[in-house]
Amino acid sequence: MDIRTVAQLANVSIATVSRTINRVSTVNPKMAKRVWEAIEKLDYFPNTQARALVSGRSRLLGLIVSEITNPFFPELIQGFEDIAVEHGYEILISSTNYDPRRMSLCIRRMLERRAEGVAVMTFGVEKPLLEQLAERKVPLVFVDVGPERPGISLLRVDYRHGIQQGVQHLAVMGHRDIAFISGPKRLHSAQSRLAAFTSSLEECGIASNPAWLVEGDHTMEGGIEAMEGLLKSRHLPTAVMCSNDMTAIGVLHKLYRAGLRVPDDLSVIGFDDIHIAQVTIPPLTTIQMSCFELARAAVTALRAHVEEGGEPKRSYKIDTHLVVRESTGVPKGALRDLRKAEKIGKRTLAVARSRNSTP
DSSP, rough: OOHHHHHHTSSOOOOHHHHHHTTTSSHHHHEEEEEEHHHHHHHHEEEHHHHHHHOOOEEEEEEEOOTTTTTHHHHHHHHHHHHHHTTTTTEEEOOTTTTHHHHHHHHHHHHHTTTSEEEESOOOOHHHHHHHHTTTTOEEEEEEOOOOSSSSSEEEOHHHHHHHHHHHHHHHHHHEEEEEEEOOOOSSSHHHHHHHHHHHHHHHHHOGGGGGGGOSSSSHHHHHHHHHHHHHHHSSSSSSEEEHHHHHHHEEEEEEEOOTTTTTTTTEEEOOGGGGGGGSSSOOOOEEHHHHHHHHHHHHHHHHIIIISOOOOEEEEEEEEEEEOOOOOOOOOOHHHHHHHHHHHHHHHHHHHHHHHHH
């Protein structure tokens, strides 16, 4: 079975079948419908390599991620693939695991497979590796930072807005002793989240305690280790904000093992809003950074470079916002202190009234 069989069943020319399969917009819609119906009836699978040779286009988009085992990245991959397929592209996925050598292999694969554009959703990419892609004029998309040169777009995450909401949420409930577990400080995203946290504390009139600013590694194990360190402090914080959800899940695990209850003994906030955050015990309050929005912006940017030419939009804003669940509450003892203050206030008011009523 080949393209000729499809053309014969659809009663169109071979050229029409080829243009339809390659999604050329000038094909008559009625003819295109007959072609797709014939393809479905024959259970025909087009030879993508042959199509690439004929059309000069691979219709392949690359996606490089940091760590495939972190649930955030599979969710990002799913969104990226859904949107790419919707627009007639296939995807090629590579994971670096934060290893520069693997990053080199990832880029080599993208070049060998003639990816038309690559979304680099990882960090610490060495400049010579980027040059390999840039020299071949492969459009690139980065998160937060990237080289200032043609063919490159950035997805700028608004870390500040979501983290500011998280700090304000804790402050309104009465928290003043708030810790932060960051990601690896070599990562720009980790630095941005930490800076947003400290500035948000300052805006709320809360002093930042250097002992409660702990460096993590964005893993569950890193969250467990960081929380172990915080539990050794003389004075415990009443709340912990984490640079991502996997760290927060590690914190929840350590607190459970230590016999502490969340949020009664300590409140916890994550960042990302991965699906599993909804079913942790308790469900995790977190700052949502939409995987789907990241994926959509990445595909949109790559398609703009590939299909429109010229120099498309340089940056795309990715919003964040707080999602309140059950891992945050008022600080331990706050209600008792509030009741105590209320009783004192009532006694003071009663004394004042009695004095005013005395002739």
